[in-house]
Amino acid sequence: MKKIVMLCLSLMIGFSAYAQNKFEKGYYINNDGTKIEGLIKNNDWSNNPINFKFQNVANAQVFTKNVTNVKEFYVGGAKFIKSEVEIDRSSNRLSELSYKRTPEFKKETLFLRVLVEGGSASLYSYTDSNLRRYFYNISNKKIVQLIYKSYKTESGRTGKNELYKKQLKDFLPCSSIKKSPSYAKNNLTKYFISFNNCNGNDNNSIDYTTKETKGKFKLKLKGGINYSKVSITALSSPFGIISSESDSKINPRVGLELEYLLPLNNNRWSVFIEPTYISFNGTAFGKPFGSGFIASPDYNVDYKSIELPIGIRYYFPIKNNSNVFLNGGFALDLPMDSTVASLEIKTDINIFLGFGYMFKEKYGLEVRYNSGRGILTNYVSFDSSYSGLSLNFGYTLF
Numbered sequence: 001m002k003k004i005v006m007l008c009l010s011l012m013i014g015f016s017a018y019a020q021n022k023f024e025k026g027y028y029i030n031n032d033g034t035k036i037e038g039l040i041k042n043n044d045w046s047n048n049p050i051n052f053k054f055q056n057v058a059n060a061q062v063f064t065k066n067v068t069n070v071k072e073f074y075v076g077g078a079k080f081i082k083s084e085v086e087i088d089r090s091s092n093r094l095s096e097l098s099y100k101r102t103p104e105f106k107k108e109t110l111f112l113r114v115l116v117e118g119g120s121a122s123l124y125s126y127t128d129s130n131l132r133r134y135f136y137n138i139s140n141k142k143i144v145q146l147i148y149k150s151y152k153t154e155s156g157r158t159g160k161n162e163l164y165k166k167q168l169k170d171f172l173p174c175s176s177i178k179k180s181p182s183y184a185k186n187n188l189t190k191y192f193i194s195f196n197n198c199n200g201n202d203n204n205s206i207d208y209t210t211k212e213t214k215g216k217f218k219l220k221l222k223g224g225i226n227y228s229k230v231s232i233t234a235l236s237s238p239f240g241i242i243s244s245e246s247d248s249k250i251n252p253r254v255g256l257e258l259e260y261l262l263p264l265n266n267n268r269w270s271v272f273i274e275p276t277y278i279s280f281n282g283t284a285f286g287k288p289f290g291s292g293f294i295a296s297p298d299y300n301v302d303y304k305s306i307e308l309p310i311g312i313r314y315y316f317p318i319k320n321n322s323n324v325f326l327n328g329g330f331a332l333d334l335p336m337d338s339t340v341a342s343l344e345i346k347t348d349i350n351i352f353l354g355f356g357y358m359f360k361e362k363y364g365l366e367v368r369y370n371s372g373r374g375i376l377t378n379y380v381s382f383d384s385s386y387s388g389l390s391l392n393f394g395y396t397l398f
Contacts, residue, residue, distance in 0.1 A: 022317060023055055026075030028065055040075040044213050044266040048111050048126050049080065067109050076266075077211025079114040083143045087126065087133055090149055097152040101161050103145070112143070115189050118196040118205030121172055123188055134164075134188055138171060148183040174198035185209065215263035220364070220394045222274060223254045228370070228388030230301050232284045232340060235381050242296035244284040253278045253390060259313070267315075272327075274309045280386065284340075299341045303375065303386065308332040309352060323358040327366075333373065346378045347386075356392070364394030 023039035030036065041053035041062075051066035052073060065073070071082040087110070088103035098104065112124040112135060124135040124143065134146045146164035153159045165180040172195045181187035189209050196205035231245040255276030261267040280303040286296035311329020318324060330351050338345035350373035356366030372385035 023053070023058070024076050026073065028052075028054065028070045028073035030069055031071055033071075040073065042076040042078075042266065044076065044264060045078070045113075046264050047128050048113055050111070067111060073111075077208065079117070079208055080111040081114060081124070082109060083112050083124075083135075084109045085112070085135060085143055085145065087145060088147070088149060089128075089131060090151070092130060092150050094158070097150055097158065099152050099154070101149070101151050101159065103147055103149055103161075105145075114208050115185065116192040116196070116205055116207055116209075118192070120196045120205075121192055123192040125185060134183065134185075136167075136172070136192070146183070146188070213263050213265075213267055216261050216267070218257075218259040218261065219397045220257040220259065221397060222257050222276060222392055222394050223252070224390055224392040226251050226253050226278055226280070226370075226388055226390045228280060228386060228390075230280065230282065230284050230299075230303070230340075230375070231385045232299050232376070233383040234296065235383055242287070244286045244296045244299055246282045246284045246301065248388060249280065249282050251279050251281070253307075253392070255307075257394065266317075268317075270313045270315070272309075272311055272313060274307075274311075276307045276309070277304075278307050279304045301340050303335065303338045303340075303345055305333050305335045305338065305347070308334070311352070311354075315358070321360045323361075325356050325358060325366075326354070327356075328353045331370070331373070335375075338375075340376060340384070343376055343379060343382075345375045348374045348377050350387075354392075362396050364392070364396070366392040366394070368392060 022041070024042045025037070026040035026042075027035055027037045028040070039055040039058060043049070051064050052075075054063045054065050055061070067082050073080055084107060086105040087108055088105055090098050090104055110126055112126055114122065115125055116123040119139065121136060121138050126133045126135065135143050136146055137143045146167055147161060148164050149161040151159050151161060162183070164183060168180060168191065172192070174195050176198055177191065177194055181191045186209070189207060193205055193207055227248055227250055229246045229248045231243060233243040253276050255274055257272055257274040259270050259272040262269045262271070280301060282301055284299040284301055286298050309329060309331040311327050313325050313327035315323040315325045328351070330349050332349060333347040335345045335347055350371045352368050352370045354366045354368035356364055358364045368390045370387055370390060372387040374384050375386050376382040376384040
């Protein structure tokens, strides 16, 4: 088990190093207004970046650019601009709430993500871990924070300063907008687009959120083989602890996988569930004890179940629209009319680790290690294990 875990970690480090060399077409504008096109490493930032990696051409020297020498950059549908702003970094955590209702501003120079860009009004966001703030400007004037702050009242309750609603009403009024939006990206984006289109103000606003990484579901047909064995150990017998073990056998597996690609890091992370039919039919043979005497019995094993692996997966992109991936998780199990000799099979949870290859987001191949799963968990006088490797083939339906 330790060797397999170390192998998976080594593969992850190796492919991670390779994936870090992936750059995409983009540009940046330096402080004197010169636009420089080239390749920018697209990290699909969940937090606003403080710098980025740039190459003039593929495989050229990599330069690090930051807010001191860049006022704007663009890559993969995401646009960031440099701005000196007054930002309130008051915590939203209940245990850290301030007793001040008013914002506690500090002047900082930041890369702000452009959400909506328009001649009439633009919307920006700043994210740093649990902190999220939204900013706006009107007709390219000074960028100002939309104020929303949770605070603690004198009575110990939680209060909310929602001054942003008044800011929108006073500075971005539109007769067709009847309700104030919540302090959230999607609702504020819709508000600013509506404002820019209101009364013909600005029909050319750009919604950059449509270009952001979105979460998406995938459904796959799965099939393959298990190369597994069963061991049964009687913990109490006249001869002490004795064991029986089957040969490793090849049996089919078939199922479906529902995968959700998370909306971060260019959809490299996903979670999945994979209901799969598996079976094992064989004999756990008794082992010789003493001078060739067979002390442990033979056990006929008839094991059928619906296995439910639940896990997390990480993709490492390589050339030609292909990926390698690592995944891991745990598997639940639902035995169906299964027995070891005359004993009913009841199972427990086991873990798995897998390594695979995905071709053009359509065809997949994976080798998976499955740790030992107890199959006689209702019987305290037995220690049992079903374990082995599996080879999985996948076809993405959508």
